[in-house]
Amino acid sequence: MNDAAIAVAGPVVKPARAAARRDAAIAQALPRILAPVAIGVITLLLWEITVHVRGIEPYILPSPLLIAQTLIANWGSLQVSLWVTLQTTALALIVAVVLGVSLAILFTQSKWVELSFFPYAVILQVTPIVAIAPLIIIWVNDTRIALLICAWIVAFFPILSNTTLGLNSADHNLLNLFQLYGASRFQMLRFLRLPAAMPYFLGGLRISGGLALIGAVVAEFVAGTGGQASGLAYRILESGYQLQIPKMFAALFLISLSGVCIFLVLTLVSHLVLRRWHESAIRREN
Amino acid sequence: MPDASSPAFSVSVRLGRVGWRDQTLWDSLDFTLAGGQWTCLLGASGIGKTTLLRLIAGIDDSADAAVACSDGAPLRGRVAWMAQHDLLLPWLSVLDNALLGERLRGGDRRGRRGAARDLLARVGLGDKCDARPASLSGGERQRAALVRTLMEDRPVILMDEPFSALDAITRLAIQDLAARLLAGRTVLLVTHDPREALRLGHRIHVMSGKPARLEPAQLPHGVPPRALDDPALPAMEAEIVRRLADSAGAGR
Numbered sequence: 001m002n003d004a005a006i007a008v009a010g011p012v013v014k015p016a017r018a019a020a021r022r023d024a025a026i027a028q029a030l031p032r033i034l035a036p037v038a039i040g041v042i043t044l045l046l047w048e049i050t051v052h053v054r055g056i057e058p059y060i061l062p063s064p065l066l067i068a069q070t071l072i073a074n075w076g077s078l079q080v081s082l083w084v085t086l087q088t089t090a091l092a093l094i095v096a097v098v099l100g101v102s103l104a105i106l107f108t109q110s111k112w113v114e115l116s117f118f119p120y121a122v123i124l125q126v127t128p129i130v131a132i133a134p135l136i137i138i139w140v141n142d143t144r145i146a147l148l149i150c151a152w153i154v155a156f157f158p159i160l161s162n163t164t165l166g167l168n169s170a171d172h173n174l175l176n177l178f179q180l181y182g183a184s185r186f187q188m189l190r191f192l193r194l195p196a197a198m199p200y201f202l203g204g205l206r207i208s209g210g211l212a213l214i215g216a217v218v219a220e221f222v223a224g225t226g227g228q229a230s231g232l233a234y235r236i237l238e239s240g241y242q243l244q245i246p247k248m249f250a251a252l253f254l255i256s257l258s259g260v261c262i263f264l265v266l267t268l269v270s271h272l273v274l275r276r277w278h279e280s281a282i283r284r285e286n
Numbered sequence: 287m288p289d290a291s292s293p294a295f296s297v298s299v300r301l302g303r304v305g306w307r308d309q310t311l312w313d314s315l316d317f318t319l320a321g322g323q324w325t326c327l328l329g330a331s332g333i334g335k336t337t338l339l340r341l342i343a344g345i346d347d348s349a350d351a352a353v354a355c356s357d358g359a360p361l362r363g364r365v366a367w368m369a370q371h372d373l374l375l376p377w378l379s380v381l382d383n384a385l386l387g388e389r390l391r392g393g394d395r396r397g398r399r400g401a402a403r404d405l406l407a408r409v410g411l412g413d414k415c416d417a418r419p420a421s422l423s424g425g426e427r428q429r430a431a432l433v434r435t436l437m438e439d440r441p442v443i444l445m446d447e448p449f450s451a452l453d454a455i456t457r458l459a460i461q462d463l464a465a466r467l468l469a470g471r472t473v474l475l476v477t478h479d480p481r482e483a484l485r486l487g488h489r490i491h492v493m494s495g496k497p498a499r500l501e502p503a504q505l506p507h508g509v510p511p512r513a514l515d516d517p518a519l520p521a522m523e524a525e526i527v528r529r530l531a532d533s534a535g536a537g538r
Binding site: 171173174176177178183198276277282 | 340343345363365366367369371373375376377386387389390391418419420438
């Protein structure tokens with residue numbers, strides 16, 4: 001028996017080689033971080049110089065430094081707004097995940113449920129949120145809940161459609177195997193369909209994270225809620241009315257930054273969940 | 287491990303017509319799996335070998351399949367399956383894959399872990415228990431699948447070309463390994479590789495023609511796994527290839 005001959009096929013990673021590989025990975029990752037940072041710095045410099053050289057008024061285009069100063073000076077009110085918007089976004093995303101995944105599971109259990117409900121999910125998705133937000137704000141008394149519903153509508157669909165696709169993508173041969181092993185419907189779901197759907201779900205989640213933020217901001221714009229506990233969109237509206245353009249840019253900057261952070265966090269989550277087994281996260285060997 | 291002490295039961299299979307669109311794969315097929323032996327079904331690709339296995343396993347009920355065991359008990363729940371693709375779950379470790387059946391039965395996974403580790407070590411995967419399938423080679427994955435099949439400890443094993451995706455050297459090694467570890471069980475191996483059938487089969491049926499018919503079993507001499515340089519094999523292989531080629535030609 002020549003087991004030994006074929007048993008040595010797999011690579012054996014020695015600690016020294018692992019360290020070398022880690023160094024190589026850092027060397028590879030560094031330019032990927034440095035390049036966009038360099039572009040950003042150059043753009044900001046050009047912006048700053050242009051504003052000063054051409055003498056552009058701050059109410060037309062504030063310089064990056066002025067925006068930064070305004071951000072720090074108004075941090076008290078901006079931070080409250082940031083927190084409100086992020087809360088709406090996070091809650092909408094959580095509700096979208098819970099309802100989206102539950103509905104997707106329901107869809108895969110019964111073809112008729114999917115056929116009956118999926119078109120309405122599509123209608124919900126393709127209707128512009130700006131158009132229905134005023135209605136929702138009129139119908140729902142509590143503005144915060146109205147905002148939440150708007151953000152949820154936008155964030156919901158990618159999770160539903162991706163998870164449904166993922167649950168239906170379990171390898172048919174594996175479904176046969178599970179059937180042969182006498183697995184129950186629940187076991188098929190728990191041990192086969194759900195893990196198989198994970199990459200699809202996480203892909204949808206990354207899209208929905210950004211969409212939830214957009215939904216929340218758009219709804220805030222439409223609602224235009226005032227008062228202490230109102231979001232970043234309201235700060236933008238308010239600054240616009242008062243011609244405090246630097247503050248408007250500061251709020252805009254916070255929205256973009258939040259979007260980028262949400263994307264990075266969800267990408268990290270996706271990588272951590274999938275890194276051991278899914279093609280998208282495994283380093284190619286050749 | 288193979289329970290060679292209890293006499294293995296034989297399985298007689300009688301399948302009704304199977305068609306796909308307007309093509310008939312076969313009108314009827316009758317054959318018997320001799321207890322404790324390897325029966326090989328040889329046929330060209332597309333002749334319906336996988337459908338045949340699914341019918342026997344009872345996971346396809348689109349056609350009549352009368353499967354009777356000589357001990358009178360139903361076959362259901364006494365079959366394990368090994369497919370061309372390893373069918374390992376990519377998100378589970380090799381060890382957890384080997385224990386999949388135990389997990390689905392809600393059995394004592396902790397207690398069976400030792401047995402699974404032993405078996406993995408016997409097939410040369412002792413140091414890969416915690417690895418994910420993605421980090422294994424094709425041969426290693428198929429060996430892990432073999433261990434999972436063995437962990438099921440079922441008396442009847444259905445194999446759907448499990449070695450066909452492997453390179454020649456690895457295939458020989460795994461064929462030997464499977465023959466050794468599955469000794470005493472009733473195995474049905476469907477394959478398109480005459481040499482594989484001749485190495486491993488106690489009984490070999492050639493499936494040919496359109497619609498397909500089964501020729502009477504051939505019983506090569508000697509005990510499987512037969513050596514590659516067995517002088518009787520080349521002549522038999524040539525004969526089988528000729529008949530497979532004839533039937534392919536007749537079907538055109």
